[in-house]
Amino acid sequence: MKPAQARLLAYYHLAGGVLGCALVIIMVLQGNELSTEELLVCFAAFLFFLLSAYCGYVGLKARSGAFLRLAFLIQLTQVFTFSVDQVFTYKFFSGLALVVGVPLKEPLIVQFKFSLSAFLVSWQQPMDSFVGLNLVALLLASWCASRLWGDTDNVRSAFGDTHVTKAS
Numbered sequence: 001m002k003p004a005q006a007r008l009l010a011y012y013h014l015a016g017g018v019l020g021c022a023l024v025i026i027m028v029l030q031g032n033e034l035s036t037e038e039l040l041v042c043f044a045a046f047l048f049f050l051l052s053a054y055c056g057y058v059g060l061k062a063r064s065g066a067f068l069r070l071a072f073l074i075q076l077t078q079v080f081t082f083s084v085d086q087v088f089t090y091k092f093f094s095g096l097a098l099v100v101g102v103p104l105k106e107p108l109i110v111q112f113k114f115s116l117s118a119f120l121v122s123w124q125q126p127m128d129s130f131v132g133l134n135l136v137a138l139l140l141a142s143w144c145a146s147r148l149w150g151d152t153d154n155v156r157s158a159f160g161d162t163h164v165t166k167a168s
Contacts, residue, residue, distance in 0.1 A: 003062075009071060009140065010059025016095030017053025020117035021046055045092075045119035048077070052094035068144050075141035081132040089127050091120040093134065101132030 024046045028034065034042065052074055059067040074094065081099060083089040097115040102108060105128065113132070 005143075006059055006064060006067065009143075010056045010067065012056070012095050012140075013052050013059065013071060013074065014056025016093075016117050017049045017051070017056060020049030020094050020119065021053065023117060024049065024119075041119075041121050044121065048092055048119060049094055049117065068148050072141055072144035072148060075137045075144060078134050078137035079141060081130075081134065083127045083130050085129040086124060086126055089120055089122045089125065091118060091132075093118045093137070096136045098135045099132040100135060101130050104129035104131065 024042055028039075028042055051070075055067065055070045055074055058070060078092055078094065078097070081091040081093075081101070085104075093115050094117050097113075097118070099111075099113045099115065101111045101113060103111070111132075
């Protein structure tokens with residue numbers, strides 16, 4: 001792995017996590033009364049963003065294996081965003097997001113949305129059904145996966161699996 005690319009990804013995770021944590025803190029401190037569910041969602045969002053910032057910290061400390069595994073998992077949580085009409089909604093972005101989405105009702109229109117750090121989990125709220133794919137997270141997850149599993153030897157070292165053998 002090229003150190004410059006890994007450092008850039010580490011700074012990306014650190015910046016996205018810090019920005020997200022700051023946004024959650026600002027939202028909580030605005031003085032609006034929050035319900036118990038809203039406080040739980042804010043706490044979960046803060047933990048997600050804190051994990052992203054920690055990932056960046058690990059990457060800057062040059063622990064490349066642990067960093068790539070954690071970065072890969074964090075990016076996977078950001079690849080899909082969706083909403084099921086008045087049942088459940090999920091959206092998490094730590095850093096940049098370019099989402100290609102499609103509403104799940106007529107007319108079928110492809111939408112492109114750009115966002116910075118965001119977190120939304122809601123249930124039984126009036127939201128239109130949609131599904132979206134975060135292209136930035138997909139690209140970064142693919143990059144991490146190619147560094148982790150570029151060949152069979154890397155699979156063994158990435159997750160400590162000693163049962164994987166190299167194909168002959």
